[in-house]
Amino acid sequence: MTTETKRFTYTGPAMVSTGEATAILPTETTPPIRIFGTESIRETFDVLCMQQAINSRTAPGVTDLVLNPDAHCGYGAPVGCVMVSPTHIYPGPVGVDIKCSMSLLQLDLPAEAIEDRKTRRALISAICQRTPTGAGRGQRSVPQSRHVNRTLGQQLVVEGASRDVCKALGIPTDWAFRCEDSFHVGHDDSPKSLESRLDELLGRRDMTNFSEKMQQLGSYGGGNHFGECEVVAVGQSDRARDTAKAFGLIDGNVAFLSHCGSRGFGHNLATGQFNSLQTKFVRWGIPLPAGDRQLVYAPLGTDEANDYLDDMALGANFATVNHLLINSLVLEAFREVIPGAQGNLVYFISHNIARKEIVDNRSAWVHRKGATRAMPAGHHSLAETPFAKTGHPILLPGNPRDGSAVMVADDGAAASCFSVNHGAGRVLGRRHAKRVLDQTTVDAELDAGDILSNCRKYPIDEAPAAYKDFNEVLRSVKTAGLASEVARLKARFVIKDASKADD
Template sequence: MTQLAPTKHPFIADGEATAILPTGGKQKPITVIGTEAIRETFDDFCVQQAINSRLAPGVTDLVLNPDAHCGYGAPVGCVMVSPTHVYPGPVGVDIKCSMSLLQTSLPADAVVDKQTRRALIDAICERTPTGAGRGQRNAAKSRPVDEALGQRVLVEGASKGVCEALGIPPEWATRCEDSAHVGHDDSTAALALRLERLLPHAHRFADKMSQLGSYGGGNHFGECEVVEVGDDPRSQSVAETFGLVDGGVAFLSHCGSRGIGHQLATGQFKALQAKFEQWNIPLPGQDRELVYAPLGTAEADAYLDDMALGANFATVNHLLINALVLEAFQQVIPGATGQLVYFISHNIARKEIVDNRPAWVHRKGATRAYPGGHHALAGTPFAQTGHPILLPGNPQAGSAVMVADPGAVLSRYSVNHGAGRQLGRKAAKRALNQAQVDQSFNEADILSNCRHYPIDEAPAAYKDFDEVLRSVKSAGLASEVARLKARFVIKDGDKADD
């Protein structure tokens, strides 16, 4: 791809935590969210990807969030808007990678004892396998999913029938950003037809369905948290609406569509890249990962259908993980109950109203952020407050639950999806010391299922979470409702899915 000459300060600041990035053309500049310290974490490659994405056909808006770093075609941590085209790159290969939060009825004291926490880790790992290639056969107490049920999951998403078949409380679907996705024509029938065409060519379909209710590798995780709600009246009121309990035990999860999402996404990249070569179409920035399809074409329809199939799997995967985690808590601490707080994606394209017309909002490592009063929240439990925003930081700095403010219109109602990497995986392995990483977790009294905490996932591999949050708050996008403090972490050392 075309490289940008090294530039120390390519941004034009227009606020404490906002700036613009000109593209060199007449197009609307890129909106940048981040303090000066955060903007200095954006390297030339990330900046060039942002410019390539902004100049791509049909793109009307590009937002760079404070967690931004180089990604697949478009930067991880960006928002890309187009009313006329769909792009696989700004969704990526882990379709609908997401966050979910389960609030339990347990007080913080229930997870003070290390023996209890170790028992909880073991009980969860018996039900929810971790690792890039692992599924139900790797967890003795997981839920069996045959091919027929797997097909229903892909087509229906978190329907009442699918939830009941998997032992998921059906009411949890009301706590999802999107509980089910439909095909390009807004029908479930389109997904059923698309799946029928794909199945004869699907590689190891049964194995991929067996991954339902599992974490992937790399940056995917499950984390036992203690909730600390802010002292201000607004935080306490919003937390009550969200169902957060100050001083209570919660469980935060990060994962996506696993092997089936990867297969669907890579198939789409290959198909569209072949079309570009066949038709001799120039690639944006000469980047093969920025292929696209104009809306209304057969290619766009196929992509939207495949994205919806993968997204439905990711949704049910999260809900099943939460059901299994709650079951594990109940095994170790009888009488525990739990309620899903929210499930929200950060790798998805959604059809939304932008500047009074429909457009596809691609969020790559970016999270939707609708404030109270937004028309899309009418009829939901969050119509007055805005919906929960789940932002993972790192186990030692904590994670955050936020709520959008009206200023989020600046970022097309989006915020960052977490802290964002400041060291690549290879760089982290070179720069960090395993013994020191493990010792830091011991000193923080945070347990893990790993013998050695994955060094490329160590807190130092990520940006300063407090500075990232300061960027979001100072830009007027969202306010912090609660901080989540980790008590133990479920991880895997394999390569990240997304």
């Protein structure tokens, strides 16, 4: 969510540089906000982003706040921030698209297999027949989707990517081991509270469309969500090659990158929580942090916090299965066009979630809003996973023109609460982009790169120029010692929605 910023004048303290790609932002009452980004990147931080960062850092119970290079104004808290609290839960730093995430599917096809434009057009058609785009579209709008009835919908939002759910949807069950979190539990660390909470929600007026929202499983939605066919270019260093092998990346082969979240179901849950908490703040006369209604919160252990944690988990489970199903459908589409094609999930990772982690030797909720987990090799949370010895894959979307990246965390990521940016980050609001960018130029850039799209005209508010310089964003991450590049992903075609945004 992006807000126009010209109405706001920032009058707070200035950033203080502490290195080539690091800085701090002081506040009057707390330790400073840590900032990661080169000087040119820090200049992209708009005035509302800065004020939101200070508002979030000084909010009740918050013990740490980090701004990543992609930071820009968001919903209460900036997009591109990490916010830590051992005592409170905040819906704003998760946002309205609960567990918006990235996933990457590696195929066994060489780049030459999709060089022909007719082949790529056939793949676009086959994928779009299975995975709809658009804010309101679901399975019924495409002929080869997976049908999800109400019973299966209730099961998957409680269980996430369980073995039974994966089998019911035709998802390879071993893909669950390639997820940051393949399932989420309720506030009491069990699925029982999710069952009870879902029963309660299904009796409410604002959830009478539950069955309809389950029909959106296996769809991208709109806005900045996309599916993108890539060619993998592994870095030349020994570490990059060894890490790519451990990740399952194949140099010179085709891959498919997806970006989406919890769709209408997650939006219903999030807006319901915002409305409920905002009403209670008014009723009880609780002062809002910096007077911002989007920074409502609930102290841990209260009924309000428990309800939010349960709702967030239900939405996150939907998002997880949504991604895995999309990847299964994409692989099915490739096999239709190129018989015998094989593929495996590289990783699935979120950038809109609150997770319970150990911070400074105590349990805390780490809210990542447009921020990605970045645990290096040997981190305790990766024990008994395929990535214990390397660190897990970090999937960073850039733009079709400049490509995307797969990175791996370095030990320096401890300084950023084991987090990095979730992509390039917007530099132009959607309305601003539509006013100042030229459609002909945007489309010509893609044509020059021989990058196809399902859109007659590429969405101008999603043009590369609407986002920050991706190479400079990546340089910020590397220079700050947070993560190293493993591979670049070069776009060959893009699937997006050209209508109303839903991010």
